[in-house]
Amino acid sequence: MGRRAGQHGGVADLLWDDVKCLFDPDLMGSLPDVRVPDASVEDWQAVLDLVAAKGWKCQYSEGERVLPVPRAEAVLSRPADAECPDLRVWPTAYVLAIFRFYADDEVDFDVDLRELQGQERLDVFCGFLREIGRRLGKPVLMDPEGDSDHPVLGFDVEADRVVLLADPQVR
Template identity: 25%
Template sequence: MNWPQIAPHFECDGSLLDIYIHNTSIDDWSCVWNFLLINRSRLLFIIDSEMITPPLTVGEAFNLRRAYATTASYFLGKQRFNCHFFTEQEVEFDLDPRDVTGPVDVEQLVGFIRDMGRITGKSVSLTHEGAPFAIIARFDPTSESLIWSPNLSIGENL
């Protein structure tokens, strides 16, 4: 990882960054949720702007999503990974690029991405907001490698 090379992806332009795990099932979600629950002090669960105790299962989170605006926020260092439970077929977290200001922050981000890939056994992508195929970096759980693509164009795949 070369911070000067990847730093432009974390410059603030008013948009967020997204972390995607595609082609997921409720079982994959359960693995992710159980991982987040391990460190409850890092996890906030909010429904309709009110903080509540995180549900014990991801199924409960999806049930709440049907009636309320729900957000789970997982804190790692100064980074906040937000999940809104949009669909069971895709795990998505958003994060503010302003929270990634140097190599230490990148290492925490990379650690989170790797953890997500390892627990689901699926590729995990860091992308520009709302552009799941504008990939900045991708973790492959088979090879245990994270590939940065600092010159990747919008719409181009790794």
């Protein structure tokens, strides 16, 4: 499968020099929130299926216990006082996304900006958002840590790529 320019092969979604301040842990917090709003249990399951289909390394755990990845409805219907499970997904060996099953109406995960430095890793991150956004047909938004509802970038369904949603120069 050759990657041709124009199919996201030759052209990156975002250029590191344009967005690197959005990936500065001192400005954004080191663990920004990435989310798919207006989601459903089916969307969560689609993400779990995508992880399996892509063969991404993953680890599901509840507290200290590592378990096989369950069906989304089983995770999301657990008792309110149960430990919040998480699913760690490595789209590549050096980039980790941690999905947290807080609610069935929002697919929610964290990334560590300290791992996302430079164009190559930015491309991996954008590709990861694009895969999820395409599979769900929904936007995937990144907010600064602790500041939801002010996304700075995200997957745009109509553009079919990751776009800036805030001026990187604005603080």
